[in-house]
Amino acid sequence: MASGKEIRNQIKSIKNTQKITRAMEMVAASKMRKAQVRMQKARPYAERIRSVVGHLHFAHPEYRHPFMFEREAKRVGFIIVSSDRGLCGGLNTNAFKASVNEMKAWHDRNVEIDVCTIGNKAAGFFRRLRANIVSQTAHLGDEVKIEDLIGSVKVMLDKYVDGELDRLFIVYNSFVNTMTQTPVVEPLLPLTGEEEEETKHHWDYIYEPDAKKVIDELLTRYIETQVYHAVVENLASEQSSRMVAMKSASDNAGNLIDDLTLRYNKARQAAITQEISEIVGGAAAV
């Protein structure tokens, strides 16, 4: 049996770890609330731009943007959103698993794959996999700015316009509630609207200065918004997942401490009993 001193040291070190995990839990909880607020704030823009793009589908512009054509898939792109830091449960692993499954399905059909990573964890994972990473962004911090994403997204969009990519997907963790986050793989491009609905009347916007320029700008922003939304949602997922993970770590540390304290007390009592019996034995001998 371990001696008293050893157990005492062990308890002390577990208590220190518990302090850290508890602090991380509280930090994650407050960050999660902020991330949720940010998610809600981003919603109106996403809704408006979606409805504008929806209108555009019903309008019949003389110009059709490459984003709207569906091509045979020879090469597909993935934008993978992950967290910058670990210690957030199975969040990243689940998202990577979903993306690797999807990628394998494409790979089996002899389709090549380009990857764009957002966040440190995805960069590390797909580099280890030796995937073809064409652009990467990391260290976004807690307040994501859309301009941090423009570069990476543009690389993928340019490739799409040049015909190098025929599909574009985004993978992220969608925030269901504090306890549940599910990894999702969503198609970004091509844009396929519900075209079955025949428009009753033909109308078109007035474009200022011309249709091509306006639609280019609008659709680029639309995709960027979708990516931004995914990043913000992933951030909220990350914080809540970390909160849950840290909470269970603190609980586990508590259980361990209880066990060890019990053992420590037993060891102490055993030592005292032994000492008494030695003294009694000694006295009897005299």
Place this chain on the structure above:
Amino acid sequence: MALTVHVDIVSAEEEIFSGQAEMVIAPAMGGEVGVMPRHTPLLAPLKAGEVCIKNGDDTQYFFVSGGILEVQPHVVTVLSDTAIRAKDLDEAQALEAKQRAERAMQDKKSEVDYARAQAELIEAVARLRTIEKLRKKSK
């Protein structure tokens, strides 16, 4: 009462304005445009400037650093940018993102081993599941 049109000004990071207006003036690329209720559908990019919303005697100004104006007969939407956009700036950022990836990919490239990746991930997920089970048991 004068005719009004519903106006929304939103940016990717928050909602800026939502309400009724008799007239909206926005800085389009080709010059300022004034929009009144029942305007023909219009789609125009905006340059940096002020969006002016007039409602009776009340006039409100909002700064936008660019964006897109959508006009429908009864709704006006201003999709405001939060970032400063310019073609070369976007280009530079794209280049930067590419370079970051290239730097990271310097070690030799080879075929992606999906089977190995899947195996690795399955193991990680299994490990997580075990931890979860252990946790439940200990409760």
